[in-house]
Amino acid sequence: MTDMVNCGMESTLFPGMDADGDFQGNPVTEMIAAGPPRLRQPDRAQVLLEPVCLDERLPAEHPARLIWEVVRHLDLTAFYTPIAARGSEPGRPATDPQLLVALWLYATVDGVGNGRKLDRLCREHDAYKWLCGGVALNYHTLNDFRVAHEQALDELMTRVVAALTARGVVRVDRITQDGRRVRASAGSSSFHRAPTLQRHLEQTRVYIEELKRQADDEPAEAARQRAARERAAREKRARLEQALALLPELQAAQENPRNSKKQRAKPVRVSSTDPEARKMKMGDGGIRPAYNVQLAADTESRAIVGVEVVNTPADQNQSEPLRRQAEQRTGRKVKEHLVDQGYVGLAAIERAYQAGVAVYAPLPTGKDGQPVTASRWDTVGTTAWRQRMQTAEAQELYKQRAAVSETINAETKCRFGVRAFAVRGLRKVRCVALWMALAYNLMHFAQELLRCEVV
Numbered sequence: 351m352t353d354m355v356n357c358g359m360e361s362t363l364f365p366g367m368d369a370d371g372d373f374q375g376n377p378v379t380e381m382i383a384a385g386p387p388r389l390r391q392p393d394r395a396q397v398l399l400e401p402v403c404l405d406e407r408l409p410a411e412h413p414a415r416l417i418w419e420v421v422r423h424l425d426l427t428a429f430y431t432p433i434a435a436r437g438s439e440p441g442r443p444a445t446d447p448q449l450l451v452a453l454w455l456y457a458t459v460d461g462v463g464n465g466r467k468l469d470r471l472c473r474e475h476d477a478y479k480w481l482c483g484g485v486a487l488n489y490h491t492l493n494d495f496r497v498a499h500e501q502a503l504d505e506l507m508t509r510v511v512a513a514l515t516a517r518g519v520v521r522v523d524r525i526t527q528d529g530r531r532v533r534a535s536a537g538s539s540s541f542h543r544a545p546t547l548q549r550h551l552e553q554t555r556v557y558i559e560e561l562k563r564q565a566d567d568e569p570a571e572a573a574r575q576r577a578a579r580e581r582a583a584r585e586k587r588a589r590l591e592q593a594l595a596l597l598p599e600l601q602a603a604q605e606n607p608r609n610s611k612k613q614r615a616k617p618v619r620v621s622s623t624d625p626e627a628r629k630m631k632m633g634d635g636g637i638r639p640a641y642n643v644q645l646a647a648d649t650e651s652r653a654i655v656g657v658e659v660v661n662t663p664a665d666q667n668q669s670e671p672l673r674r675q676a677e678q679r680t681g682r683k684v685k686e687h688l689v690d691q692g693y694v695g696l697a698a699i700e701r702a703y704q705a706g707v708a709v710y711a712p713l714p715t716g717k718d719g720q721p722v723t724a725s726r727w728d729t730v731g732t733t734a735w736r737q738r739m740q741t742a743e744a745q746e747l748y749k750q751r752a753a754v755s756e757t758i759n760a761e762t763k764c765r766f767g768v769r770a771f772a773v774r775g776l777r778k779v780r781c782v783a784l785w786m787a788l789a790y791n792l793m794h795f796a797q798e799l800l801r802c803e804v805v
Contacts, residue, residue, distance in 0.1 A: 404480045414456050414477040420796050421452040424805050425509060428502035445485060450495045452481055458789035461767035463782070465493035496785065497778040507784055510791050511655050511679040513805045519798050520648045522655055522676050524686040527646045527693070528755035529665045530763070533770035534627035534639040534779075541619035541629070541639075544597055550622060551590040558583045586622075589774075593625040624774040630663040641771065641779050645787065646672040647758055649688065649750045653795060654758065654787040655679055659780040665692040669709075670701065686710060688751040696725075696732045703731025710748045713739050762786055 408414065429447035456477070457468050469489040471478040514520040542550070561580045600618045621627050627639040642663060646656030656672040656679070673684050687702060688710045702709045713721035713736060723736055738744050762768045768786055771779050792799065799805055 404476075404483065407476050408480040412477060412480075413459065414481055416796050417456045417459070417792065418452050418481060420792050420799050421448055421455065423799060423802060424451070424506060426451060426502075426506070428505055429499055445487065445491060445495075447495070449481065449483075449485060450492070453478065453487075453492070454496055454785055455789050455792060456481060458766055458785050459793050461765060463767055464772055465489040465496065468492050497773055497781045500777055500781050500784070503781060503784040503788070507657065507788055507791075508679045509805050510788065510799065511653065512681065513802045514651070514653055514791070514795055514798060515680040515682060517798055517801070519651050519795060520653050520655060520680060521650050522648050522680045522682050522684050524649045524688065524750070525646050525655060525673065525676055525684055526649050526688040526751045526754045527644065527656070527669060527672050528690065528751070528759060529642050529644045529668060529692070530759050531630045531632055531640040531663065532643050532768060533632075534621075534624050534641055535771050535774050536621045536624035536627045536639040538629065538638060540621045540623040542593075542622055543617050543619055544594065547590055547593050547597075547620065547622060551587065551594065554583055554587045554590060558587065589625055590622055593620040593622055596620055596625055626661050626776045627774070628661045628663065641776070642668075643779075643783050644668050644672055645755070645758060645762075646676050647754050648676075649754050651795075652754050652758070653791055657780075657783050657787045659776060659783050661776060665690075666695045667698065669693045669698055673702075673707065686747075688748060688755075690751065696727055696729070699735050700729045700731035703729075703734060708738065709735055710739065710744060710751070711735070712748075758790070762790065766790070 426447050429451065433444045433447075435441045435444045453468065453472070457463070457471075462468050462471065466489045468478070469487060469492055472482050472487050473479070511520060515522070558580060561576055561583065564576055597618060597620060600620065604616065604618055605614055621639060624639065627641065629637050630640040630642065631637050632640060640663075642660045642665070644656070644658040644660065644665075645654055647654050656675040658668070658672060658675065660668065669687060669689050673687055677684055684707055686708045691712045691714065694711050694714060699709050699711075713723065716722045721740075723740065725732070728736070739748075766786055766789065768782075771782060773779060773782055
């Protein structure tokens with residue numbers, strides 16, 4: 351080895367090594383010799399004194415500002431009427447409904463459909479903090495407000511549509527309608543027959559009595575937990591009682607002679623989680639608990655003019671209620687109604703004809719796969735419908751249904767995130783659907799609404 355070093359192998363095998371075995375000019379060696387690195391490390395215990403102005407932290411063109419400005423133009427009297435805290439009477443002040451309306455409208459546009467998530471955003475996100483303006487909220491207040499004002503929401507929807515009609519934006523001479531089945535907040539395994547529901551009800555009642563017998567002098571935290579469990583048990587008992595009360599009605603509907611013998615023989619089951627939800631065939635072919643959300647829109651402006659929620663999968667009887675709703679909200683007459691084949695019913699088409707409404711819907715196909723152009727059950731109205739749908743003009747006009755209704759369905763599903771309901775019961779689900787329709791109209795027609803003094 352000594353001979354190899356003496357022969358000059360040092361310069362080729364270990365370049366930069368001196369007689370002491372250290373490398374000269376090596377970056378790693380030099381960093382070690384210079385000492386440990388100087389780093390900026392977080393100190394989360396320090397107190398920060400920083401000036402914060404919520405108004406300056408939100409950009410001038412932010413959508414939250416637009417939503418707030420539109421809400422300021424809305425007449426929210428119906429939301430203020432139930433407030434009990436008034437004048438100098440004792441009691442805690444109520445949260446301003448204007449703030450809560452703005453929060454839920456912006457949250458809907460932002461795809462937020464959960465009170466707990468909205469509560470967290472109000473503490474962490476600049477846009478929601480700007481809307482709150484320092485007002486502290488919790489998810490109970492947010493969730494309760496969202497589903498507690500069905501009539502007020504319906505009236506607000508009417509005023510918004512009427513304002514757009516007065517400005518000539520909405521005409522409703524021609525409307526389109528479609529239904530979308532949205533997943534309910536219930537599992538398929540929650541559907542039970544009467545004996546199982548009765549057994550669960552008895553178990554829940556026993557559990558509630560056991561909670562009441564617990565000591566009242568327990569620690570505060572334990573008392574709060576017991577109260578929460580008791581409240582949840584009472585809600586479960588109410589749902590089970592509702593499910594049992596609905597059984598006779600569903601049994602009578604199933605025994606309808608029009609149903610097949612196999613269908614009449616099926617045992618009737620009701621969900622213990624959401625008694626008003628029904629199993630429906632979804633778009634992917636699966637069968638799950640859902641609600642049928644019906645939306646009617648003006649084809650010219652694409653504004654939503656009618657909203658309804660039903661717990662029946664069939665669309666056949668839903669065209670007339672939405673048409674009447676559109677006429678009531680706008681004060682105008684619907685002349686043409688575009689629907690898909692699921693709405694086709696000879697009686698409904700005849701009634702529409704008698705009311706002066708032309709229905710545009712595909713002709714049903716026969717066993718040969720061809721459109722049925724005549725039937726022995728035809729009336730004057732259904733004959734006119736069949737003749738109309740065989741023309742090229744009608745087929746071209748009918749394309750507006752998909753262009754409008756399917757676009758609205760896609761936007762509410764993908765952008766608004768309405769893929770499943772987090773609330774239970776027809777009334778609460780309809781409230782969520784109204785929030786969705788209001789948010790859609792306000793988002794698309796904000797500038798028109800701002801030109802109105804009060805909506």
